[in-house]
Amino acid sequence: MTTIIGVDVIDVRFPTSRSLDGSDAMNRDPDYSAAYVVLRTDAPDGLEGHGLTFTTGRGTEVVVAGVHAIEPLVLARSVEAIEADLGAFWRELVGDSQLRWIGPEKGVIHLATAAVVNAVWDLVAKRAGKPVWQLLSEMSPEQIVALVDFRYLTDALTPEQALAILQEALPGRDERRAELVRDGYPAYTTSVGWLGYDDDKIRRLCREALADGWTRFKLKVGADVEDDIRRARIVREEIGPDRMLAVDANQRWDVGVAIAWMARLAEFDPYWIEEPTSPDDILGHAAIARAVAPIRVATGEHVHNRIMFKQLLQAEAISVCQIDSCRLGGVNEVVAVLLLAAKFGVPVCPHAGGVGLCEYVQHLSPFDYIAVSRRLDGRMIEYVDHLHEHFLDPVTVVRGFYRLPTRPGYSAEMHPASLADYTFPTGRIWRQEAI
């Protein structure tokens, strides 16, 4: 019998705004950050679950407060009881009759839920001695269905339909797993095209990325159309006509502007336009999708729950489903969206531009391929190249493919020294910044 005896929450911030890493049309100066949770247990081996939710600087302290609000729902709980019904545990977290007023299932409290749920999955996977992708991929269809909260989904996906999708994917699980272990999971890189980078830097980074074997690229756009045309031309010149180029406007446009702007960028053959407008605007995305086809519309890093994804799929508003491992309420809700996307036949390409996100989603896409969608066409995981050095089990990306993680857990555990140095505002780095 193991009990959760402590919930530590740390406000960790990296001063990325100094180098404009991560800069885009809406996020001019992000300091990649996290509300970082440690679930301490009374296990004799000192077992802990580590989880985080990604943030961009200011406001991380509000998410920390959100985790503290959830804490009573976790503290003193039996790990075995949580493990025995992870779906019920999730529903309890999001269903608190008073806390749900400040969501429900959106914004700060849902980001906080994600950090806690991710930490629980880290704990559970460590106890099982498996990485999360493997733990999920070895569950029975019934066990997977039981993880999901089907509330508000049943007009699009019932538990029975979800079960059928998973049962259909039972044959071939071993082969698909062996294939991924051998070849890795396809990735694309966002690291060449942050908005704050000058033309020379973009050109240099494209060449370096090509030399490293990358074939899929993403460029930030949306602030100035003439700049975008010049920058897209540079990337196309460098990567050639056949490699993939996606563009990402980070919510900068209204519907009409998005349509007009993409008409200007169409000559560069964008594979998708990501976040053309407000993440809340399902009907707006649908209108844009109709207008810009055959360019695909992608969104998800700000799509706050499974109910929003359900509608984006129902409205044929997206051709690319970009789950975010921390915006959604952790693993359980990601599983719900993977099932919805499979039902609608839309590929899932996880968002990972942030700290810890690559580490998380490298577990989710392999599970999707092995046990849910059974497809790799049009599927790829975002990759950004910074801050991985702070993790005990950082991602390994080789020539444009994620190697599958092997260490038990969910891979987003930071080195104690990194946590100490980057704690805001008292860590060494921030005390130096303040001087």
Place this chain on the structure above:
Amino acid sequence: MTTIIGVDVIDVRFPTSRSLDGSDAMNRDPDYSAAYVVLRTDAPDGLEGHGLTFTTGRGTEVVVAGVHAIEPLVLARSVEAIEADLGAFWRELVGDSQLRWIGPEKGVIHLATAAVVNAVWDLVAKRAGKPVWQLLSEMSPEQIVALVDFRYLTDALTPEQALAILQEALPGRDERRAELVRDGYPAYTTSVGWLGYDDDKIRRLCREALADGWTRFKLKVGADVEDDIRRARIVREEIGPDRMLAVDANQRWDVGVAIAWMARLAEFDPYWIEEPTSPDDILGHAAIARAVAPIRVATGEHVHNRIMFKQLLQAEAISVCQIDSCRLGGVNEVVAVLLLAAKFGVPVCPHAGGVGLCEYVQHLSPFDYIAVSRRLDGRMIEYVDHLHEHFLDPVTVVRGFYRLPTRPGYSAEMHPASLADYTFPTGRIWRQEAI
């Protein structure tokens, strides 16, 4: 020159869960609460702006943290500069390039924004020596348009279209104002039908309400259909066939369940079904609306911003638009939604089931009638009868009509003694609770 020199934030909670006031199918045991903001100025007369956002107990402290995160955007600002461009001020609050990650414009950070924006409007109206409804109603169409953030709205409503709506309403402003001052603004009562009340209490409260002149009633439903039928029958028996009876499921149902449940309740001639499903489910509300017509679908107390309301209107998902003065980002965003609703010809019936909400919305509906929609048909303001004694300028409702407030400001300033007694967890009331 007046400067904001302090931002105080108070966690105020009323132990309403003891009496099940406010209880419904999702909110079993709310403690009506508020994150309460005081903007202190250096004005010689000690001028302050008071504002709040409504919460239901646990989690209020997270909203308080949200206000603290916004504080640097308000502190040391010139009141005159804010007044000179309230629209720009609003866009700054919601547009912080780091804070927007934890929203944007939803959940905790948007609730916190509402408290601050409402406090600013209290301040501005006090300086003008007018109640907020009057201040708004005397603005020119151009000034009103300038309050609104049209980002993400222009596919449904442009600034030019908004201006035309307001200009069309210029003639007759004085007559409509005089009419409201004379007659009041229509109201309906929710106080008879909280879910935690037993049948005898419902019957008694109906009789009392009828004696008080009420003609419009709302009943909480959604937990058990046989209970709902019995309770609806009691209310219908008491109020007769011609008075209005709305029902409210507080998000309890999936789409299919909502449709089936309302078929059972149709015999009681419900005027609207409120919150039949998730507030995020625009397409779900549209499907329910098609199925349950001619019963109207209403929602809004959990509709988090103007972009969501835009879509509910575009999709013909609602026939009743229930703005919430604190869920939306305060007065500016409410004005945006009033204009959208006018464009789509949908009546606005504000949500007010909470503490301070009646005090707020009594300003918003009169402005809607005087300067925007010019209509009263199908328009009414919710009324609940508790906690008004804590306010300096409580609502006055006479025989089912709100009397227009006359005191300068936004009416949600609490008595210092109430703030002190109900501060959580250190106030007198909560120290007693803890014993």
